[in-house]
Amino acid sequence: MTAIAATPEPPYYAVIFTSLRNPGDNGYGETAARMAELAAQQPGFLGIESARDGLGITVSYWASLEAIAAWKRNTEHLVAQRRGRSEWYSEFALRVCKVERAYTMP
Amino acid sequence: MTAIAATPEPPYYAVIFTSLRNPGDNGYGETAARMAELAAQQPGFLGIESARDGLGITVSYWASLEAIAAWKRNTEHLVAQRRGRSEWYSEFALRVCKVERAYTMP
Numbered sequence: 001m002t003a004i005a006a007t008p009e010p011p012y013y014a015v016i017f018t019s020l021r022n023p024g025d026n027g028y029g030e031t032a033a034r035m036a037e038l039a040a041q042q043p044g045f046l047g048i049e050s051a052r053d054g055l056g057i058t059v060s061y062w063a064s065l066e067a068i069a070a071w072k073r074n075t076e077h078l079v080a081q082r083r084g085r086s087e088w089y090s091e092f093a094l095r096v097c098k099v100e101r102a103y104t105m106p
Numbered sequence: 107m108t109a110i111a112a113t114p115e116p117p118y119y120a121v122i123f124t125s126l127r128n129p130g131d132n133g134y135g136e137t138a139a140r141m142a143e144l145a146a147q148q149p150g151f152l153g154i155e156s157a158r159d160g161l162g163i164t165v166s167y168w169a170s171l172e173a174i175a176a177w178k179r180n181t182e183h184l185v186a187q188r189r190g191r192s193e194w195y196s197e198f199a200l201r202v203c204k205v206e207r208a209y210t211m212p
């Protein structure tokens with residue numbers, strides 16, 4: 001995802017997921033790509049931005065807290081969340097935010 | 107910054123700065139390091155997380171909207187903002203958010 005998300009005017013919501021990985025892929029790359037694809041199909045999905053160089057940061061944008069809660073409960077996503085905790089991540093933080101103001105250039 | 111920020115219990119604020127760079131360094135690396143150092147000295151600063159692989163994402167955390175506004179007006183930061191617009195970034199988005207909930211592992 002090397003693009004800046006084209007989000008609507010605020011207010012909307014952001015989920016900031018910051019992580020440190022354990023060594024080895026162990027299926028992470030495939031699942032991460034699938035989760036990005038699946039998230040984009042969910043009601044209320046507005047966009048996603050992702051970068052990793054040691055620290056990984058993925059920010060997904062959503063129309064409402066309900067949309068975030070529904071994505072969190074998605075069955076395939078629940079399986080990925082479990083593998084994330086047990087296999088892929090040594091540490092993570094997930095922050096749910098309300099985007100109040102936004103500026104873009106150009 | 108390859109560490110997850112140790113932020114307090116919500117609520118607090120996040121500034122999500124997402125950017126695409128123009129080719130060449132042109133003093134960017136030095137200024138980026140200086141801005142991270144200077145931000146950390148500001149009242150209300152809570153932490154910063156940063157990653158770039160093509161897309162760059164920097165999330166800084168703050169105690170209040172007033173702290174964010176004061177940092178935005180910092181003289182040295184204003185100079186860097188101007189160079190960012192004219193030299194370093196081809197595109198960026200800046201989103202000011204209220205962090206409502208947070209989870210961490212471990």
